[in-house]
Amino acid sequence: xxxxxxxxxxxxxxxxxxxxxxxxxxxxxxxxxxxxxxxxxxxxxxxxxxxxxxxxxxxxxxxxxxxxxxxxxxxxxxxxxxxxxxxxxxxxxxxxxxxxxxxxxxxxxxxxxxxxxxxxxxxxxxxxxxxxxxxxxxxxxxxxxxxxxx
Amino acid sequence: xxxxxxxxxxxxxxxxxxxxxxxxxxxxxxxxxxxxxxxxxxxxxxxxxxxxxxxxxxxxxxxxxxxxxxxxxxxxxxxxxxxxxxxxxxxxxxxxxxxxxxxxxxxxxxxxxxxxxxxxxxxxxxxxxxxxxxxxxxxxxxxxxxxxxxxxxxxxxxxxxxxxxxxx
Numbered sequence: 001x002x003x004x005x006x007x008x009x010x011x012x013x014x015x016x017x018x019x020x021x022x023x024x025x026x027x028x029x030x031x032x033x034x035x036x037x038x039x040x041x042x043x044x045x046x047x048x049x050x051x052x053x054x055x056x057x058x059x060x061x062x063x064x065x066x067x068x069x070x071x072x073x074x075x076x077x078x079x080x081x082x083x084x085x086x087x088x089x090x091x092x093x094x095x096x097x098x099x100x101x102x103x104x105x106x107x108x109x110x111x112x113x114x115x116x117x118x119x120x121x122x123x124x125x126x127x128x129x130x131x132x133x134x135x136x137x138x139x140x141x142x143x144x145x146x147x148x149x150x
Numbered sequence: 151x152x153x154x155x156x157x158x159x160x161x162x163x164x165x166x167x168x169x170x171x172x173x174x175x176x177x178x179x180x181x182x183x184x185x186x187x188x189x190x191x192x193x194x195x196x197x198x199x200x201x202x203x204x205x206x207x208x209x210x211x212x213x214x215x216x217x218x219x220x221x222x223x224x225x226x227x228x229x230x231x232x233x234x235x236x237x238x239x240x241x242x243x244x245x246x247x248x249x250x251x252x253x254x255x256x257x258x259x260x261x262x263x264x265x266x267x268x269x270x271x272x273x274x275x276x277x278x279x280x281x282x283x284x285x286x287x288x289x290x291x292x293x294x295x296x297x298x299x300x301x302x303x304x305x306x307x308x309x310x311x312x313x314x315x316x317x318x
Contacts (some may be wrong), residue, residue, distance in 0.1 A: 029180055124297060128299060132294050135291055
């Protein structure tokens with residue numbers, strides 16, 4: 001295996017689309033894959049609270065399920081942590097020596113042409129790794145092509 | 151060996167787009183994909199269209215631009231960039247219009263599985279339009295978009311050197 005892909009995964013349609021795309025890329029490029037999820041909005045020092053632990057456990061369970069459904073055949077590593085999404089993903093990408101970061105996006109605005117993926121722009125500034133943005137499933141064609149080729 | 155898919159790389163001659171081309175070429179090689187390099191020219195208004203033959207001021211047709219000049223400049227740019235990157239075999243496309251829209255349409259026409267662009271382009275008001283093409287493209291493309299940030303290639307080279315030499 002040469003290189004590492006870090007994929008920011010959320011339990012949403014677009015998060016799963018990103019997981020699927022990252023899985024197909026990892027398979028075809030023979031790269032190691034890490035699914036990462038940030039549990040955000042938890043104040044420092046309250047990580048051990050019941051609510052925070054429940055959210056953490058829920059995120060781990062969701063990530064495990066998404067990995068089983070979308071990960072490459074040789075498996076995927078999972079990382080869940082507390083923190084603001086862009087910062088944490090950039091940190092994980094740096095720690096894992098990521099060669100690629102994969103994210104999902106949501107269509108929005110007039111006729112769905114405006115992008116609601118501020119995370120991608122924030123990450124672009126925070127990490128030197130190239131960022132792949134999966135299109136919203138409503139207009140995705142390329143992922144199907146990638147999966148067919150995988 | 152037959153290629154399996156297509157990677158489309160949008161370039162404009164900027165340093166970021168050179169890095170994007172390097173990343174796209176590496177990916178195409180590893181995926182055994184066809185590489186298409188594209189340049190989208192912007193309308194260049196022809197000054198002669200402002201004046202009537204007699205020299206009298208005439209209304210300029212809205213949207214008039216010298217397509218031939220733009221296409222020739224685009225072809226020269228692509229030839230130069232492909233040659234510099236050792237990618238003489240890559241296919242080249244020159245288009246005119248709104249960059250993000252034309253690249254998204256071209257990706258559909260070429261059945262591209264991935265579009266690769268630099269995160270910033272060139273232009274007089276660069277700071278005002280930081281990443282505007284990549285951002286617009288991500289908003290309209292129907293296939294995944296890979297955005298290469300500045301310094302990505304150099305960072306990768308540095309990390310490869312450390313790996314080859316062995317970490318302390």
